[in-house]
Amino acid sequence: xSVVAKKAAKSNSAKRYWLMxxxxxxxxxxxxxxxxxxxxxxxxxxxxxxxxxxxxDMQIGDEVLFYHSNxxxxxxxxxxxxxxxxxxxxxxxxxxxxxxxxxxxPDAPRWFMVDIQLTEIFEEALxxxxxxxxxxxxxxxxxxxxxxLSVQPxxxxxxxxxxxxxxxxxxxx
DNA sequence: GCCAACGTTGGC
DNA sequence: GCCAACGTTGGC
Numbered sequence: 001x002s003v004v005a006k007k008a009a010k011s012n013s014a015k016r017y018w019l020m021x022x023x024x025x026x027x028x029x030x031x032x033x034x035x036x037x038x039x040x041x042x043x044x045x046x047x048x049x050x051x052x053x054x055x056x057d058m059q060i061g062d063e064v065l066f067y068h069s070n071x072x073x074x075x076x077x078x079x080x081x082x083x084x085x086x087x088x089x090x091x092x093x094x095x096x097x098x099x100x101x102x103x104x105x106p107d108a109p110r111w112f113m114v115d116i117q118l119t120e121i122f123e124e125a126l127x128x129x130x131x132x133x134x135x136x137x138x139x140x141x142x143x144x145x146x147x148x149l150s151v152q153p154x155x156x157x158x159x160x161x162x163x164x165x166x167x168x169x170x171x172x173x
Numbered sequence: 174g175c176c177a178a179c180g181t182t183g184g185c
Numbered sequence: 186g187c188c189a190a191c192g193t194t195g196g197c
Contacts, residue, residue, distance in 0.1 A: 023195090047180075070195055128196080146178035148194050 016057065017154040019065040019076075019142055020116070029066050029077045029121055038118035039083055042151075043091045044099045046111060050151035055086040055112040057153075064116055065154060065162060067142065068125070075125035076162060084115035122166045136161035 020042065022028070032040055045051055062082040068075055088109030091097040104110035131137050141152045154162075 021195090049180095074196065145196090146194090148179055150194085 013059070016059070016062045017065075017156055017159040018053070018058065018062060018082075019067055019152050019154050020080075021067045021069045021150040023070045024068045025070070028068065029118070032066070032080065032116075032118045033121060035118075039115055041084075041089075041115050042113045043089045045089070045113065045150060046092075046099055046101065047148075047150060050149055051112055053151045053153065054114050058082050058114050059085055063119070063159065065159070069150075073125070073127040073129065075127040076122070076131070076166075077125045078121040079119040079163075080116040081119050082114050083117045086112040086114050089113040124166075126162065126165055130165060131162075134161060134165065 027040075032038060042054065045054065060082055064080040064082065065076050066078045066080050068077050088106070089099075089104075089111040090106075091099050092101045092104035092109065092111040093106060094100055099111075101110060128143075131140075131143060136157055137143055140154070140158050141147055141149060
């Protein structure tokens with residue numbers, strides 16, 4: 001199926017839930033909060049599985065858990081929303097960009113991205129230790145040992161469980 | 174800094 | 186198509 005056909009096919013499907021990882025040293029949720037309209041393009045993904053989720057499956061209104069990896073502690077720190085569906089990642093043909101890929105060109109883009117807008121920063125980040133042992137999150141991709149997928153689908157039950165934990169941590173404050 | 178668990182590359 | 190070597194991710 002072509003990319004266009006896939007986009008047409010997804011247009012009627014229900015809202016989906018995702019998790020996106022970022023290293024806060026390179027881009028954090030505070031950086032997102034400081035953007036104009038608190039919106040940014042999610043460039044730099046160079047993994048085919050993650051790209052395919054963005055290119056083929058993400059739609060406007062989908063909700064995103066925002067995760068800080070390689071952080072202390074690694075944690076889900078807030079939520080965002082998809083506000084623009086996939087389009088070519090221009091950083092892939094920028095020779096000065098760290099994520100430059102000589103095989104990607106404007107005519108034949110290899111990498112894609114979406115735009116996301118900040119929804120909420122959790123008052124207290126949800127560290128992995130707080131996610132470990134939660135029954136509803138036992139099968140979450142994020143919690144699987146060795147999982148490296150930087151854009152990953154989240155089940156609604158997992159989304160609900162995470163937000164519930166976030167609210168609880170908010171009350172504690 | 175260590176290293177397990179990946180994903181990609183390239184020789185064959 | 187197989188798979189060893191290599192580079193990367195990311196928790197600890």
